[in-house]
Amino acid sequence: MKEKMAVYLFMFLLLCVDVCVVKTFGVTRLSPLLIPHSFTSLWVGGLLRFTVLLLITFFYPSSPAWMRSANGVQTLAVHSLVYPVYVSLLWACGWSTMELTWGWHTWQAMFHCYAVSALSLLLWERYVPSVLTKTKVNPKEKGQASLQRLLGYVKPYQSRFTAVFLFVIASSLGEMAIPHYTGKITDWIMKEDEPDAFANAIKIMSILTVMSAVFEFVCDLIYNITMSLVHTAIQSQVFECVLKQEIAFFDKASSGELVSRITKDTNDMSESLSEELSLLMWYTMRLVFLYGSMLLLSVRLSIFTILGLPIIWIVPEFSGRFYQTHAVKVQESLAKSNSVATETFSSIKTVKSFANEDGESERYKKCLEHTYSLNKVEAAGYAASTWTNSMSSLALKVSILYYGGQLVAGNNVSSGDLVSFVLYELQFSQAVEALMSYYPRVKKAVGASEKIFEYVDRKPDVPPEGSLAPNALRGHVRFSNVTFAYPTRPAENVLKGVSLELMPGKITALVGPADGGKSTIVRLLERFYQPQGGEILLDEQPLQSYKDQYLHEKISVVAQEPVLFGRSIRENIKYGKADATDEDMYNAAKLANAHRFITSDFPNGYDTDAGEKGGKVSGGQKQRIAIARALIRRPQILVLDDSTSDLDAESEHVVHQALLKNLNGRSVLLITNKMSGVETADNVVFLENGEVKEQGSHDDLQKRDGPYAKFVRLQNTGFHRNAHEDGETSDSTKQ
Numbered sequence: 001m002k003e004k005m006a007v008y009l010f011m012f013l014l015l016c017v018d019v020c021v022v023k024t025f026g027v028t029r030l031s032p033l034l035i036p037h038s039f040t041s042l043w044v045g046g047l048l049r050f051t052v053l054l055l056i057t058f059f060y061p062s063s064p065a066w067m068r069s070a071n072g073v074q075t076l077a078v079h080s081l082v083y084p085v086y087v088s089l090l091w092a093c094g095w096s097t098m099e100l101t102w103g104w105h106t107w108q109a110m111f112h113c114y115a116v117s118a119l120s121l122l123l124w125e126r127y128v129p130s131v132l133t134k135t136k137v138n139p140k141e142k143g144q145a146s147l148q149r150l151l152g153y154v155k156p157y158q159s160r161f162t163a164v165f166l167f168v169i170a171s172s173l174g175e176m177a178i179p180h181y182t183g184k185i186t187d188w189i190m191k192e193d194e195p196d197a198f199a200n201a202i203k204i205m206s207i208l209t210v211m212s213a214v215f216e217f218v219c220d221l222i223y224n225i226t227m228s229l230v231h232t233a234i235q236s237q238v239f240e241c242v243l244k245q246e247i248a249f250f251d252k253a254s255s256g257e258l259v260s261r262i263t264k265d266t267n268d269m270s271e272s273l274s275e276e277l278s279l280l281m282w283y284t285m286r287l288v289f290l291y292g293s294m295l296l297l298s299v300r301l302s303i304f305t306i307l308g309l310p311i312i313w314i315v316p317e318f319s320g321r322f323y324q325t326h327a328v329k330v331q332e333s334l335a336k337s338n339s340v341a342t343e344t345f346s347s348i349k350t351v352k353s354f355a356n357e358d359g360e361s362e363r364y365k366k367c368l369e370h371t372y373s374l375n376k377v378e379a380a381g382y383a384a385s386t387w388t389n390s391m392s393s394l395a396l397k398v399s400i401l402y403y404g405g406q407l408v409a410g411n412n413v414s415s416g417d418l419v420s421f422v423l424y425e426l427q428f429s430q431a432v433e434a435l436m437s438y439y440p441r442v443k444k445a446v447g448a449s450e451k452i453f454e455y456v457d458r459k460p461d462v463p464p465e466g467s468l469a470p471n472a473l474r475g476h477v478r479f480s481n482v483t484f485a486y487p488t489r490p491a492e493n494v495l496k497g498v499s500l501e502l503m504p505g506k507i508t509a510l511v512g513p514a515d516g517g518k519s520t521i522v523r524l525l526e527r528f529y530q531p532q533g534g535e536i537l538l539d540e541q542p543l544q545s546y547k548d549q550y551l552h553e554k555i556s557v558v559a560q561e562p563v564l565f566g567r568s569i570r571e572n573i574k575y576g577k578a579d580a581t582d583e584d585m586y587n588a589a590k591l592a593n594a595h596r597f598i599t600s601d602f603p604n605g606y607d608t609d610a611g612e613k614g615g616k617v618s619g620g621q622k623q624r625i626a627i628a629r630a631l632i633r634r635p636q637i638l639v640l641d642d643s644t645s646d647l648d649a650e651s652e653h654v655v656h657q658a659l660l661k662n663l664n665g666r667s668v669l670l671i672t673n674k675m676s677g678v679e680t681a682d683n684v685v686f687l688e689n690g691e692v693k694e695q696g697s698h699d700d701l702q703k704r705d706g707p708y709a710k711f712v713r714l715q716n717t718g719f720h721r722n723a724h725e726d727g728e729t730s731d732s733t734k735q
C-alpha cells in the first residue's frame, strides 16, 4: 500500500513539475530575445522538459523502476517531444504553424500532448520493439509463430497467391473510382464549365467499378480453391503426424479428442482462415489505397484521421488476445464432449447391456454444459468488443467531420475534394471497423491452430528406428533381464528382470495369473514401448536396430481381443498386405479354420462386411479372421495372445493342429492358461507379478511341483469347484 502511495505521489510530482516547466518556459518565450527564434525555442523547450523530467525520475528516491528503465525514458522522450515533432511535420508540409508554435503552453495544447503521447506510448510499446528487435519466440508470441507456420503452408502456392495479390490490388484501386469521380462531379456542379465532364466521369466510374468487381470475382475464385488445397494439406499432415506417435501417446489421448482435433479443429481453422483472412487482406489493401487517396486530397485531414486510429487499433488487439486464449479452451471442451460421444457409440453394446444410456447421456450433457458456459463467456466477450469497436469508430468519424468542416470554412480544402475525402473517409473507417472485427477472428483461428500444431510438432517418444532388414531371419528372440513400467504409471514396474527365449521352430507357452505382464511382453516385442532396463534381442541383434516396417512384417500378433475394421472380410485379412493374392488369403483362412464359415455362413463370402470393429461377426469368427490376417504375412514369429479363447474345443483343436503341428522353422509364443494349448509347447514360461518364476517343459515343471504345478492345480481345482458349484446351483434350482 505504501509503495503504491509513493508511486502516485511521484506521478503527481512529475505532473506538477511538467506543467510548471511548460508554463514557465511558455511565458519566458515571449521575451524579445526568443521571439525571432520561436521554432528553435519550441525544440529547446521540449528538450528542457525532457531533461527536467528525466532528472526527477532518476533522483527521486521512490520513483518506480519501470520509469527508470529504457521504456520509461522512451515514454518521457515521446511525451516531451511529440509537440515539437508535430509542429515540425506540419511546417514541413508547408502549413502555417504560427498559432501552434505559440500555443505550446496553453492548457488545450498540453492536454492534446498528454493524450497523443499516451496513445503513441501504447502503440510504441506494442509494435515498435517487435519491429526493431528480432527476439526469440516465447510462449506468449506463439500466436505469431503459428501464423508464420500457417503462411508456410501457402508457400507451395506462391504463384497463385501472387495472382490473388495482384487482383486484390487491381480491384481495390478500381474501388477508389466512385469517391474520386463523385468529387469531380461535385466540382462540375459547382463550376458548370465543362459540359462533357459529368458524362465522362460517370462513364469512367462505371467502367472502373465493373472491372473492379470482375477482378474481385476472379480473385475470390483462385483464393478459395487454393485455400481448400491448403486445408487438405494441413489435415493430412496432422493425421500423419498423429499416426506416427508412440503407443503411450494414444494411452493418454482419447480417440474422440484426436478425431475432433484432426477433423473439427482443422476445419474450423481453415474455414475461418479462408473467409476471414481473405477479408482481412481485402480490407488492408483497400485501407492502403483509401489512405493514399486521402493523403492526395488533404494531408492535414489525413494526419488528423491517423492520429485517431490508435484508439480503435488497441481495442481489437485486446479482444483478439482474449479470443485467442478462449478459443483454445472452447476447443478442448468440445473435444472432450466428442470423445464421450465416440466412446459411447463405439461401446454401444456394453452401454446397452448395462442399461446405462441415461448415465452416458448425463455424462455427455455435463460436457456440453461446460462448453456452453465457455461459449457464454466468449459471446459476452464478442458483444463487448463489437460495442467498443463501434463506439471508438463513431468517435473518430464525428471528430473528423468536425475538423473537416473547419478546414472548409477556412478555405483550406475545396468542396469537391472534401466530398471525395468524406466518402473515402467513410470507406476508410468501414475498412478499419471490418479489420477490427476480422482481426480477432483471425487470431481465434490462429489460436485454434496452436493446438493442431502441437500434434504436428510432437516428436514420437521412441528411439529412432534401425536400418536392419535381413533377407533371412531365424526368429530367435531373447528377453534379457527386462524391466518395464508403463509411461502412464512410471512408479509401477510391470516387468521385473524378465528373461526368456523364443526358439525357431519351437512353441513357447507363457502362462500365469491375470495381470502378470504377459501381454506387456508382447507389446515390448512389437516395439510399442521401450523397456527401461535389460535388452530384447532378435537373432542376437537389439530389437531397435531393425526397421519398423520389417519388424512388423516378421512378427505377427493375434491379440486377446482382436479388432476388425468396418470393411469386407477380404480387406480385413489382407490388411497391411495389399499385394497378397486371393490364393494366399484362402490358404491363411484355411489354416485359421475360417475358410469354411466365410464361404458357407456369410452371404457375400469374403466380400461380407465385418461391421465396425467386427461387430457383425461372432467373437470366435473374429478371432479366426484375425488369425488368418496374421498368417497371410507368413511371419517368422507368431504370437497368439489368448487368441482362441472364444473358440469351442473342437475349433480350437483344429486351429492348433493347423498352426502348431507344422511350424516350418517359425517361433511361436502361445499365451494361454488352457492346458490343452500349454501341453503342445516345447517350453513353458511361468510369469507371476512381472517375474519369471519357473520355466521348462510342462512335464518337468509338473514334476518339480513348484509355483507352476501349484498354479495348474489351482486352475483345475477352480474348474472342479466351479463345476461343483454349478452342480449345487442346479440341484437347488431343481428343489
Ligand SMILES: Nc1ncnc2c1ncn2[C@@H]1O[C@H](COP(=O)(O)OP(=O)(O)OP(=O)(O)O)[C@@H](O)[C@H]1O
Pocket (backbone or CB within 6 Å): 251, 486, 488, 489, 494, 513, 514, 515, 516, 517, 518, 519, 520, 521, 560
Ligand atoms: N497401457 C497401459 N498403461 C498402464 N498400465 C497398463 C497398461 N496396459 C496394462 N497395464 C497394466 O500392466 C499390468 C500387466 O498387464 P498385462 O496386460 O500385461 O497383463 P496380462 O498378464 O496379460 O493379464 P491378462 O492375462 O489378464 O491379460 C496390469 O496391472 C495392467 O493394469
